[in-house]
Amino acid sequence: MLTREHVQNILNIVINKSDYAEFQKHLVSDFVYEFMGTQPCAGLWVGPDAVKRQFTAFNENFTTEFGVEMDELFVDPEKNAAALRLHSHPLTDLGGGEYRQHCAWFIYFNNDGKITRIVDYSDTKLVDEMTLRVETARMNNLKKAQAAAKRTM
Secondary structure, three states: OOOHHHHHHHHHHHHOOOOHHHHHOOEEEEEEEEEOOOOOOOEEEEOOOHHHHHHHHHHOOEOOOOOEEEEEEEEEHHHOEEEEEEEEOOEEEOOOOEEOOEEEEEEEEOOOOOEEEEEEEEOHHHHHHHHHHHHHHHHHHHHHHHHHHHHOO
């Protein structure tokens, strides 16, 4: 039977310790991490290393490492499911904005207590705005570099 303690222990491994190798031991081999939204990192991330790959890709938008904290956890043992509310630490994105994300995870387990799927509902508006700022800053830097290169010719 799924317990709150079991769920909290597994989530602490990835949320508080960022120990992806240990976290992967609690996932099924065909695990799915579904990041909702319209951002480039949205969609299905499949495999035990899916959370690490998505977090790594998402981290490329920030000047400091992305980290989250658990606000609330609800566990439904009858449905082998849990819901988790998270928030990120305030970070500065590469485009220069202050950014703090709020999200909810819906977590589904098999009968052995392993996670089969996490569906991540993030603050899409903030993620979209941050992504746009980061890409705009990258393009502006490329333009500046190109202009500087032309001046030295």
